[in-house]
């Protein structure tokens with residue numbers, strides 16, 4: 466699967482939700498879509514899922530325009546936090562409907578994952594709790610085996626052990642049925658181990674799109690005596706700093722030469738890895754992640 470967005474914009478009335486978004490996504494990979502509230506994540510995903518039409522630009526799947534193109538839209542499944550208040554049907558009945566409509570749907574896999582979650586599929590969906598409705602969406606997405614599977618914050622209301630099961634099942638599915646998975650999330654630290662690629666949105670624009678390893682390898686933390694840290698980092702791109710007594714810890718976001726890292730070590734500075742969360746907070750505070758490279 467190859468999903469390509471070129472100069473895509475989306476305007477709702479006067480609100481510009483997406484601005485000149487260009488991206489190329491491939492399978493089999495797990496993409497993290499991260500951004501602050503209102504940055505355009507759901508808007509972007511709803512375009513890929515054909516829930517609405519983009520205002521300008523081009524969205525192609527496997528070389529064909531995606532919008533209202535059933536040859537390509539059938540490859541895409543979009544799971545979001547659905548409320549199910551009007552659904553008298555049980556989970557089992559809804560799984561059977563999914564099996565009827567989605568060619569790749571594996572109902573046995575769905576039942577197995579439901580049993581791992583401890584989700585009772587005989588209960589009408591409208592009587593399930595919020596977290597269990599989210600579990601159901603997670604199950605539906607995983608068992609869809611859709612070549613492009615999108616999860617838009619479907620973990621909402623799930624407790625920590627259930628979210629763990631969800632993450633394990635994503636990794637398991639990606640091994641047994643590799644595909645293009647896009648996960649929009651605010652739980653960055655918790656889900657970091659799932660991501661192959663990272664897309665960061667800020668105010669409707671892509672501010673970072675790269676593979677996970679490249680993103681996190683550009684960030685390091687340096688900790689040591691305050692004056693020493695200040696002198697060493699004077700010409701580096703510091704995106705975050707914290708002082709405690711005479712000690713200072715900074716986050717640097719730029720590709721560091723081996724020789725510079727060695728120098729830091731020789732000076733007695735402690736070098737550590739940064740998390741994606743650290744990079745996210747610094748990048749979306751309006752700083753330019755590429756500045757100083």
Ligand SMILES: Nc1ncnc2c1ncn2[C@@H]1O[C@H](COP(=O)(O)OP(=O)(O)OP(=O)(O)O)[C@@H](O)[C@H]1O
Pocket residue numbers: 477480481482500501502503504505506507508509
């Ligand atoms: N149906 C709509 N009509 C008008 N404006 C909208 C609509 N949907 C979203 N917006 C606006 O578009 C922008 C992007 O919203 P979107 O829901 O895509 O953000 P998000 O990144 O998913 O946010 P969150 O993390 O809070 O879920 C916001 O300014 C939002 O107010």
